[in-house]
Amino acid sequence: MKASDTKQSKQKADDDGNVERRRPYARTFDKRRREILSTAWTMIAEAGGSEFTLQELSERCDVALRTIYNAFGDKDGVVAAAAAAHHSDTLEVFEFDDREVWSLSEAICMTRRIAQETVRFPGWSQVTSEMYFSPRGPVKLFASLQQMPTSILRAWLRSDQVDLKLLRAFGQQALEASHADAQWGVVANWCAGRIDEAQVEDLMVDNFLVVAMSFGNRAGRSLAKKMVLDK
Template sequence: MLYFSKMDGRRWEPLQHDNQSTVAADFRLRPKRRIVPCRPRSLYHKRSITMATTPRNPRSKSGNKPAVAAPTGVIPVYDSALMQERRQRILDETRRVIEENGIESLSMRELSKRANVAQRTLYNAFGSKDRLVGLVIQETYLTQLSRMKFATAPDTMEGVIERLARVCMHFGRKRNYLKAVMDLYFAPTVHRDTITMMRELSYGNSRPWLLQLEQRREISPFLSREQIEGDMTDLAFSVMRKWAIGDIGVARMADEAVRGFLVLAAGATTGEAQARALRTLALRKRRAAGPATAVEAAGMADMAGVE
């Protein structure tokens, strides 16, 4: 049975119960369907054509076998002088672009034009843009570090302080380079191998000293040498990050990096190493500003001649 409402033109349908009986008091209100003429579908709808495409395998020049890409993380071997010269030219041009305009303006297409190589060559040789920038950072850091003259041994606390302060002051003047290091290190999509490489560069400042402490058993029994290296690296990068975003200046960056190192050293070591770290912190407090030791002050003073 159908019941139509005279007021709004809608129809009433009886509600069918489980016992197939119709109860006159239970009705469900449903709108009437309107039949509207419409145009054929083909007049106002475009047919979506889906083509089943199969990716083509790249073919090698010598035969019909598909070219096999190098495994991820494997650096190709350059066995000829021409290939080594081309690789070095690419790294030099990448470093110039970063120092001139920063990592934001680095484009693989523009870099291929400046280095006079094909864009495919960049990806075949380095894999990705992040790996290329990571190699440039590594080469630049090691080259600049080898040109610095230090007055202290690397396996002493004073040597770690001097190297840490001078690295901060030296690369702080190369704003685009150090900013590129921070942007790459804190990028969420950067490859893990690049992060590991950058951390290994930082480990080199404190590892000789920590190895000496490990032999003398002056490292806290609650920590390991690897954990201390990681904590010192995290602290150094966090301080440099504050400089990169403009919160602190270059001198403040070096000062906070040294102070953080001494605080970690005082808590992570025992014996003579801990006593020396505490004495250096007390000396810094009395001075209220400036470097931690006279050796560090001398190191900062002669940095102007290091390029």
């Protein structure tokens, strides 16, 4: 065997060994990361964003403050990651993924679920709605929060109940942004005391039905109209 081949074999063995040594740490930190986000979610739900501090989070999780900063960047990064994790868990109840295709009835069902989650955690809803509409909010956080209502909308837009020609003419991105603003507006109005708890679900469903009546094909509009009349 050539000396170069021997050297390459040794290097590969060393690299493989390093990978094997890193894997347990990666799995351990992955678990720790989930614990941090779960604790952050609980703290914000209990006391709202004004009382939530990374120092207390580090103490509750028994993890160094520097570790939290390294993993998430800052407080907004923790909030964004916790929001995304909670939203993902909620969608998993319905075995939802980014390729899912939903009928209008299924999309409305999930919209109701999100509305129910909203009123269950008023402290969390307040801090996230404030961050969504903040002009100084981080782009990453805004995108994460915007994805909550738009992921449901996208699942319906893949269905055979949509007028694709009209959707292309208007622009899916513009529609998603408008819908997300409307849904987060409901959350913000509830947190401000402008609407009561029961209205949150009704208004979120209404917002989705408006989209369906505007961008549905004949079948989609017909079903949306029936849902409105049956309310």
